[in-house]
Amino acid sequence: MSSPPPPRPSLEMLRALTDENVLRALMDRPRLTRAEISAHTGISKPTISDSVARLSAAGLVVDTGERTAGRGRAGSYYCLAPRLGAALVASITPHGVVAEAVDAHGRVVEQVRAGLGRTAGADLAARTLAAVAGRLRTRVPGGLRTAVVSAADPVDRTTGRLVRLPDAPFLVGDLDPAAVLASSVTGPVLVDNDVNWAARAEHHAGRAQGVDDFVYVHLGEGLGCAVVHDGAVRRGRHGLAGEIAHLHTAGPDGTAMPLTEVFAALGLRRPASTAIDVAALESAVAGDDERARRVRTVLARAISGVLAAAVSLADPEMIVVGGAWGSRPRMIAAIGDHFGHSPRPVRVAAAGLTAPELTGARTRALEELRSLVVRSARPAGDRTPSKGRAPSSPAPRAIGDR
Amino acid sequence: MSSPPPPRPSLEMLRALTDENVLRALMDRPRLTRAEISAHTGISKPTISDSVARLSAAGLVVDTGERTAGRGRAGSYYCLAPRLGAALVASITPHGVVAEAVDAHGRVVEQVRAGLGRTAGADLAARTLAAVAGRLRTRVPGGLRTAVVSAADPVDRTTGRLVRLPDAPFLVGDLDPAAVLASSVTGPVLVDNDVNWAARAEHHAGRAQGVDDFVYVHLGEGLGCAVVHDGAVRRGRHGLAGEIAHLHTAGPDGTAMPLTEVFAALGLRRPASTAIDVAALESAVAGDDERARRVRTVLARAISGVLAAAVSLADPEMIVVGGAWGSRPRMIAAIGDHFGHSPRPVRVAAAGLTAPELTGARTRALEELRSLVVRSARPAGDRTPSKGRAPSSPAPRAIGDR
DNA sequence: CCTATTTGGGAAACAGTCCTTACTAGAATG
DNA sequence: CATTCTAGTAAGGACTGTTTCCCAAATAGG
Numbered sequence: 001m002s003s004p005p006p007p008r009p010s011l012e013m014l015r016a017l018t019d020e021n022v023l024r025a026l027m028d029r030p031r032l033t034r035a036e037i038s039a040h041t042g043i044s045k046p047t048i049s050d051s052v053a054r055l056s057a058a059g060l061v062v063d064t065g066e067r068t069a070g071r072g073r074a075g076s077y078y079c080l081a082p083r084l085g086a087a088l089v090a091s092i093t094p095h096g097v098v099a100e101a102v103d104a105h106g107r108v109v110e111q112v113r114a115g116l117g118r119t120a121g122a123d124l125a126a127r128t129l130a131a132v133a134g135r136l137r138t139r140v141p142g143g144l145r146t147a148v149v150s151a152a153d154p155v156d157r158t159t160g161r162l163v164r165l166p167d168a169p170f171l172v173g174d175l176d177p178a179a180v181l182a183s184s185v186t187g188p189v190l191v192d193n194d195v196n197w198a199a200r201a202e203h204h205a206g207r208a209q210g211v212d213d214f215v216y217v218h219l220g221e222g223l224g225c226a227v228v229h230d231g232a233v234r235r236g237r238h239g240l241a242g243e244i245a246h247l248h249t250a251g252p253d254g255t256a257m258p259l260t261e262v263f264a265a266l267g268l269r270r271p272a273s274t275a276i277d278v279a280a281l282e283s284a285v286a287g288d289d290e291r292a293r294r295v296r297t298v299l300a301r302a303i304s305g306v307l308a309a310a311v312s313l314a315d316p317e318m319i320v321v322g323g324a325w326g327s328r329p330r331m332i333a334a335i336g337d338h339f340g341h342s343p344r345p346v347r348v349a350a351a352g353l354t355a356p357e358l359t360g361a362r363t364r365a366l367e368e369l370r371s372l373v374v375r376s377a378r379p380a381g382d383r384t385p386s387k388g389r390a391p392s393s394p395a396p397r398a399i400g401d402r
Numbered sequence: 403m404s405s406p407p408p409p410r411p412s413l414e415m416l417r418a419l420t421d422e423n424v425l426r427a428l429m430d431r432p433r434l435t436r437a438e439i440s441a442h443t444g445i446s447k448p449t450i451s452d453s454v455a456r457l458s459a460a461g462l463v464v465d466t467g468e469r470t471a472g473r474g475r476a477g478s479y480y481c482l483a484p485r486l487g488a489a490l491v492a493s494i495t496p497h498g499v500v501a502e503a504v505d506a507h508g509r510v511v512e513q514v515r516a517g518l519g520r521t522a523g524a525d526l527a528a529r530t531l532a533a534v535a536g537r538l539r540t541r542v543p544g545g546l547r548t549a550v551v552s553a554a555d556p557v558d559r560t561t562g563r564l565v566r567l568p569d570a571p572f573l574v575g576d577l578d579p580a581a582v583l584a585s586s587v588t589g590p591v592l593v594d595n596d597v598n599w600a601a602r603a604e605h606h607a608g609r610a611q612g613v614d615d616f617v618y619v620h621l622g623e624g625l626g627c628a629v630v631h632d633g634a635v636r637r638g639r640h641g642l643a644g645e646i647a648h649l650h651t652a653g654p655d656g657t658a659m660p661l662t663e664v665f666a667a668l669g670l671r672r673p674a675s676t677a678i679d680v681a682a683l684e685s686a687v688a689g690d691d692e693r694a695r696r697v698r699t700v701l702a703r704a705i706s707g708v709l710a711a712a713v714s715l716a717d718p719e720m721i722v723v724g725g726a727w728g729s730r731p732r733m734i735a736a737i738g739d740h741f742g743h744s745p746r747p748v749r750v751a752a753a754g755l756t757a758p759e760l761t762g763a764r765t766r767a768l769e770e771l772r773s774l775v776v777r778s779a780r781p782a783g784d785r786t787p788s789k790g791r792a793p794s795s796p797a798p799r800a801i802g803d804r
Numbered sequence: 805c806c807t808a809t810t811t812g813g814g815a816a817a818c819a820g821t822c823c824t825t826a827c828t829a830g831a832a833t834g
Numbered sequence: 835c836a837t838t839c840t841a842g843t844a845a846g847g848a849c850t851g852t853t854t855c856c857c858a859a860a861t862a863g864g
Contacts, residue, residue: 042410
């Protein structure tokens with residue numbers, strides 16, 4: 001009927017808040033004395049001492065043995081317990097799997113890469129991911145408590161599975177990351193599209209920093225788009241928001257056709273696939289001869305059509321273009337030029353990060369791991385999960401939100 | 403760098419939480435004894451007594467004088483103080499102004515209507531709104547503490563002003579509701595498009611109840627669209643998300659043209675205006691003769707083009723169609739029929755509410771008023787505003803967020 | 805009419821939180 | 835060696851919310 005009922009006041013809540021303050025302070029810095037924690041959080045020294053004692057008893061925080069050097073009495077340094085575990089960050093593309101383990105400080109403590117031929121198929125991708133995760137798990141004290149996966153295919157928001165869409169290339173193939181990782185990761189597994197992760201990275205640390213409403217367009221082997229609204233990527237009902245391959249736009253001869261057909265008409269697709277032949281496209285677009293200019297113009301017009309639709313529907317503050325060929329200065333210029341003449345032009349910028357999907361996934365993984373650590377400090381029987389997931393049922397293995 | 407710092411624990415926070423529980427309980431029911439509040443909130447009786455005493459002293463809660471009848475000792479009923487004030491809800495269309503005063507219980511305590519000729523102009527609209535608000539203010543004890551305005555034109559999200567877009571009709575005209583209401587409303591003024599309010603109403607109580615991702619399309623004198631993502635209307639950078647008049651789609655002869663041009667080509671616009679002539683359209687569409695069928699098909703195809711774009715970009719679970727002519731069964735059928743053959747069909751339903759924009763605005767007004775009341779129970783020097791607005795600066799007069 | 809029952813409300817005692825203030829322990833500085 | 839500075843602790847206070855118990859008042863039932 002109306003807003004959610006306010007939480008019941010209780011002293012336990014205060015204690016949990018104090019513990020959270022202490023834990024977050026120790027996540028920000030590698031080690032701190034109790035006095036430093038007090039200064040950092042604004043909470044009084046005695047209260048901090050209590051909290052540190054509690055957290056030490058719970059095994060979440062340990063005395064490093066180091067002492068302060070300097071003028072006054074020597075203080076003891078505390079840090080997060082090493083066995084708090086790590087978060088797995090994985091990116092899966094047709095080229096291979098990149099996986100990292102990130103600890104609660106945000107440090108990448110391990111990294112593994114494994115190649116994948118384009119002809120690999122879904123099975124090999126799944127086995128490679130499992131192998132890589134298994135290897136990381138053994139190398140990390142405390143194990144992998146959560147995983148965040150980026151995949152170069154559309155992801156079903158509710159199941160976390162990769163899905164095949166008609167007329168869109170299926171780059172990685174049929175894969176259920178949550179199932180694959182079940183044996184090596186103890187907690188929730190989050191899966192999303194690489195384009196969405198890239199958009200989050202651009203929002204957090206790239207070209208769209210501080211911009212809460214923008215559209216990120218990925219132009220590579222696949223065609224993708226992420227819509228950021230009010231500071232978060234909006235995925236839609238099934239997680240398929242931004243799947244623009246089928247959006248109607250202007251084709252080479254000016255008539256309307258789906259975006260992906262434009263590439264077919266230009267002969268820029270891989271044989272027997274709907275994937276774009278990036279090498280062919282880049283050579284077709286390079287140079288200043290007649291043909292290259294024409295191809296650029298055709299592509300810019302087609303993409304501008306998509307951008308115009310996105311602007312009408314989403315009213316972004318800017319448009320960030322990334323992807324293997326999309327972020328080339330020549331393409332950006334052509335798109336910006338063409339799109340600048342549309343009735344509602346919006347600033348167009350090239351993406352500013354390398355491996356943005358890993359960056360975005362890493363940020364989210366860190367957030368999730370920290371939230372798990374903080375929650376593990378609360379004894380039990382406590383509602384209020386940090387990200388609004390219902391505490392009922394045995395907790396889903398795959399969550400796709402945020 | 404990462405998530406926001408957790409709030410500092412304090413006893414004041416607990417007390418504020420208790421008071422909020424009590425106030426919300428008294429908002430849900432007209433009057434309650436302390437024992438009933440305790441049962442309702444799950445907080446112990448002595449604590450409730452304390453809180454009620456505090457709130458009575460602050461003038462937020464009063465003893466009604468009534469006593470419980472029944473078995474045991476007579477209890478005292480308490481209720482919200484009558485002078486807590488009300489929220490103004492106003493809808494402005496070319497036809498007139500409808501305004502209500504809503505109290506913290508959610509009851510409509512006053513309602514006023516004022517007609518407005520189509521030739522009224524912005525000045526008259528402003529004066530009428532001011533007059534209506536002034537009248538309501540005098541009739542409501544405690545005055546108007548906030549206002550929520552629905553306007554039949556695009557609204558700038560940051561300023562709350564109505565804006566004119568090229569090739570879109572300017573129905574109400576140049577208006578700054580926050581400025582107009584400054585003298586009769588003491589608190590924040592929220593302004594949004596009628597289409598957005600209607601979408602919120604459909605989400606809250608209409609056809610899209612429980613659906614967190616949908617698209618609402620308004621087909622009336624103007625053409626509008628609201629995108630609901632993750633349970634909230636997403637307005638975009640300037641509040642112009644969903645302004646679809648300029649979106650390219652299929653015209654009568656199959657070539658691409660802006661949606662609004664389709665109506666021009668069909669001769670369904672008002673003279674010397676880009677507004678749709680609803681009467682002409684309805685008569686052109688009615689019946690089963692050749693011409694009516696053709697117009698229906700042309701319109702359905704044009705609208706389906708817009709829906710296809712919205713589906714690609716937003717991945718809604720459903721599409722709700724409202725507006726004077728859009729929600730007619732014949733139009734819904736034609737659109738559903740045509741759109742059902744698109745590559746990613748989505749359920750299409752007619753809007754289910756009458757005066758949805760008022761309903762949506764009323765819900766928001768109630769929420770805002772309640773949040774103001776709850777905040778006024780906290781003495782001062784307290785951060786954590788309920789909707790995440792920075793407490794710096796003297797607080798803006800117009801806020802468009804949610 | 806009187807008693808048992810039932811219900812709202814209040815008082816007292818308790819447990820727990822955080823804070824302020826003061827103090828102690830210990831190390832470097834001069 | 836005295837001074838100075840710092841980390842940590844101890845004691846006491848101010849509050850919160852809860853539990854427990856009791857009282858007052860009104861009804862139901864005999």
